[in-house]
Amino acid sequence: xxxxxxxxxxxxxxxxxxxxxxxxxxxxxxxxxxxxxxxxxxxxxxxxxxxxxxxxxxxxxxxxxxxxxxxxxxxxxxxxxxxxxxxxxxxxxxxxxxxxxxxxxxxxxxxxxxxxxxxxxxxxxxxxxxxxxxxxxxxxxxxxxxxxxx
Numbered sequence: 001x002x003x004x005x006x007x008x009x010x011x012x013x014x015x016x017x018x019x020x021x022x023x024x025x026x027x028x029x030x031x032x033x034x035x036x037x038x039x040x041x042x043x044x045x046x047x048x049x050x051x052x053x054x055x056x057x058x059x060x061x062x063x064x065x066x067x068x069x070x071x072x073x074x075x076x077x078x079x080x081x082x083x084x085x086x087x088x089x090x091x092x093x094x095x096x097x098x099x100x101x102x103x104x105x106x107x108x109x110x111x112x113x114x115x116x117x118x119x120x121x122x123x124x125x126x127x128x129x130x131x132x133x134x135x136x137x138x139x140x141x142x143x144x145x146x147x148x149x150x
Contacts (some may be wrong), residue, residue, distance in 0.1 A: 001132050002045060003044045004044065004062060005042050005044055006041065006042070006043065006044070006045055007040050007042045008040065008041055008057045008060070008063075008128075009038050009039065009041075009044075009060060009130060010038070010039055010060055010063045010064060011036065011037070011069070012036070012037040012038075012039070012045075012068075013033060013035065013036055013065055013071060013075035013078075014034075014035050014037070014071075014072050014075055015031060015033070015034050015035070015077055016033060016035055016075050016076065016077070016078055016079075016080060017030055017032035017033075017075060017078070017079045017080070018031070018032075018033075018079070018080040018081065018107040018130070019029070019031070019081055019083070019085070019087075019105055019107075020082075020107070020108065021082040021084060021088075021104075021122075022085075022087035022108065030079065033112075033137050033138060035075075035134070035135060035136060036134075036135075036136040036142075037067070037071065037116070037134070037135050037136075038050060038132075038133065038134040038136075039067055039068075039120065039130070039133055040055070040111065040130075040131050040133070040134075041057060041058055041124060041128045041129060041130060041131060042128070042129055042130065042131040042133035043057040043058065043126075043127050044057070044096070044127070045057055047125060048073065048085050049091040052115040053058040057127075057128050058124075058128040065118070066123055066124075067120070070119050070120060070123065071116055071119065071120070073113075074101070075101070077099060077136065078099040078101050079093070079097050079099065079100045079101070080099065080100075080101045080103060080107040080112070081093070081100065081101070081102055081105050081107065082102075082103060082104075082107060083101070083102040083103060083104055084104075088100075088102050089115065092140075100147060105117070108143075109135055109137040109141065109142065109143045110143045112143075113133060113134075113135040113144070113145055114135055114137060114145065116135065117130070117133055117145050120133070129147070130147065131146065131147050131148075132144065132146040132147065133145045
């Protein structure tokens with residue numbers, strides 16, 4: 001069989017709350033979403049008959065574990081706030097919520113997506129490289145990063 005590149009995607013779901021500091025609409029208030037995250041790698045399926053991963057670009061279980069450890073375990077059921085927001089340093093926030101993440105950016109879908117790219121990209125090799133990530137904030141709204149665009 002001729003070696004050809006294949007894209008493989010694993011989908012994930014997590015729940016997270018955020019607030020957009022200084023925003024001029026209702027998203028300035030703390031609110032939550034059920035996010036859908038799709039992570040796509042590209043590579044050539046393993047051709048070595050002695051390899052237990054024969055025929056795979058990457059084991060979906062390995063991909064799941066990487067995303068779970070570096071994204072889901074951190075952001076699932078967390079409250080993400082811009083560290084510049086005055087309320088982010090509130091005792092009420094820090095005392096009442098266990099999982100508060102302060103970020104140095106506005107926690108929009110776009111910026112969260114780019115932070116996920118930064119976390120995940122170095123964890124893959126050229127044998128199975130990160131090629132795209134899609135983060136769906138609602139059923140009709142999403143942000144997408146693609147290596148070909150950058």
